[in-house]
């Protein structure tokens with residue numbers, strides 16, 4: 001039993017991150033963990049986080065939706081958690097997967113404001129509506145998890161809907177996220193120095209690009225480390241990024257960040273740290289067709305003269321997504337996202353192409369990669385539960 005619980009906790013670990021491009025909602029870990037009514041279980045349980053993440057995946061109709069968790073420091077030694085759970089939360093803290101704070105205060109709302117994320121909380125935040133007008137103006141920005149028949153469901157504080165709604169990054173957030181920041185505190189897990197290691201030592205597990213630094217906290221307009229309260233140093237422009245998504249059988253299975261100058265391989269089981277593994281979602285036919293490494297994606301700066309002036313921050317230009325087929329069997333391009341067969345353009349092995357607006361690459365019928373904002377999700381499938389002990393599921397794909 002203990003062994004299975006650790007596997008579940010490992011799966012949950014893959015769904016917590018402070019990457020501004022990947023997190024889909026903000027929550028207060030202590031609140032979720034202590035929400036006893038959710039399952040009428042122990043006073044504190046880390047498994048409730050998995051239940052809330054599953055609920056989020058159901059509402060967004062996507063697999064693998066990560067949450068941005070703000071954690072009160074006291075939780076690291078909370079006696080109501082099992083020793084195993086405490087160890088896991090400490091590991092998340094050390095790896096910068098969660099934000100550990102001495103006094104979380106309104107940091108959860110600040111993150112939601114800077115990143116434009118929905119908030120999952122039962123709190124009403126009455127005193128903060130002046131500072132964060134979206135609390136009342138945008139239905140679906142704050143939802144309370146409540147017990148439901150098949151696990152938690154959400155109820156919006158305003159408007160009464162069930163689906164978390166993202167806003168847009170605040171102007172301050174856009175400005176902060178254009179730069180990289182460095183905390184003077186040695187070994188800071190959130191804003192570690194440029195010496196390598198630290199927060200980015202284990203990219204494969206953390207699943208975060210180096211461009212995935214969390215948003216600093218703002219105090220009187222000055223960026224500070226939310227963990228240490230220290231003023232952050234400007235470490236130069238943040239690399240340009242683009243969020244891509246993998247859609248299989250009509251549902252987005254995961255998103256990933258493409259960072260300028262760091263190509264990413266996608267395939268059945270690519271031999272690259274940080275490569276995107278599709279094997280667990282494929283049926284036998286698709287597995288035979290799709291190579292271990294099938295596609296390589298790269299983000300390139302657009303040619304000078306196109307787009308913004310040279311002194312503009314790098315994020316203002318979109319960059320160009322280049323796809324190269326590195327497979328045995330080839331792929332296809334769906335121009336503008338068209339699913340009509342005559343529109344499909346073959347992409348032969350070793351061929352490259354820049355993705356135009358809404359273009360998708362198809363590795364095999366029903367297996368597509370494109371910009372996350374261009375890939376509608378949904379489909380008559382239920383997202384894979386993060387609580388499942390072994391999250392493997394062979395999809396039945398449409399026939400070629």
Ligand SMILES: [Zn+2]
Nearest residue numbers: 183188225228
């Ligand atoms: Zn720090």
